[in-house]
Amino acid sequence: MPELPEVETTKRGIAAYAKNTLIQQVIVHNPRLRWPVDLTRTKQLAGQIIHSVQRRGKYLLFFCDYLHFIIHLGMSGSLRMTQHDEHIKKHDHIQLVLDNQQTITFNDPRRFGCFIVTPEPLNHKLITKLGVEPLSADFHANYLYKRLQNKKINIKQCIMNSQWLVGVGNIYANEALFLSGIHPLRPANSLSHSECLLLVQQIKQILRTAIRHGGTTLKDFINAQGKPGYFQQTLNVYGRANKPCHHCGNLLHETRINSRSTVFCSVCQHLNINQTPA
Incomplete structure (x- = not known):
């Protein structure tokens, strides 16, 4: 998509x-x-x-x-x-x-x-009904932190909720969470303010980088000139299940969250027992 x-x-x-x-x-x-x-x-x-x-x-x-x-x-x-x-x-x-x-x-x-x-x-x-734009000044650490305070569901579902944050689809949610060192199954309300700050920064950075590369070519995306995007060449986790992590070499794991493919590194995105979703 x-x-x-x-x-x-x-x-x-x-x-x-x-x-x-x-x-x-x-x-x-x-x-x-x-x-x-x-x-x-x-x-x-x-x-x-x-x-x-x-x-x-x-x-x-x-x-x-x-x-x-x-x-x-x-x-x-x-x-x-x-x-x-x-x-x-x-x-x-x-x-x-x-x-x-x-x-x-x-x-x-x-x-x-x-x-x-x-x-x-x-x-x-x-x-x-759409939420804030991730590349706008309205999306900042305070906004995210306040939004997550009463959210016990996993963080990946939260940042993909278009009613309060638009445009962060499955590919970029996977990538931003990896670069932030946050496990996708972390309960949203367990994130600290500093983690929210880092996640906001990574979401903005990953989207800006993808735009510079013309988008991601996975199956059938082409731009207005009929040419593919090239951001797929820089993906860290999405579509790389059971391949070595670029950062630590550990094999990446894949699970399904809301029926969407979710790939993460269990070392770089460690999930503590007390952070496991209820």
Whole structure:
């Protein structure tokens, strides 16, 4: 699934071509996404100018004249810029033809993504329920520490809870916890303030580094130019179960937390008996 760095990479790539362009035509090849595409509203995007492209969590927000649209890439989706005369590919569901000879093409093999046209994107229910942005000044040690005080569940579930912290998906949660030396099964309320400070720093750093590398290529992520990301080459734990830890040489362990693969080093991320979840 595309995570925050992948979505941010896509946003920057699309914005470079789409900002201040006129939508000449909207072509819906397949409206059957996670929620059916509103064909009437979607067609009304034609004739509007894309003034800006923003990201909120893993959602892309396109601000136009009076109707705007929200895109979520789902499990396997991607946005790419194509030429007007380029042949469509399998799973290309929606295309926005621009006045600069470019086309925004939304591809989604599994169709878990969404394309929503709305007059008020920031007030849409999908957006209003989102928590703080991890790369913003609002996400700091005090915020995290206070949030965790009454949380007995494991720390990994907490930092992946999009209702109070957006965009930290499974890959980057694994990596940030490893770099912080925190076991993913640690009860959240057992973290000290200094550990929260370190975890905040590592989350910010891992996301910024991933963005610089253009995201992570695992199965099917490509950026706006149709090219893969390269952050996978620097992963410490994710996808490396039963391989030596880069720091200590101990074999990495894998478990499942909320049905998600969780890889850790039992030496670098030691779990004390009194830190075991209830």
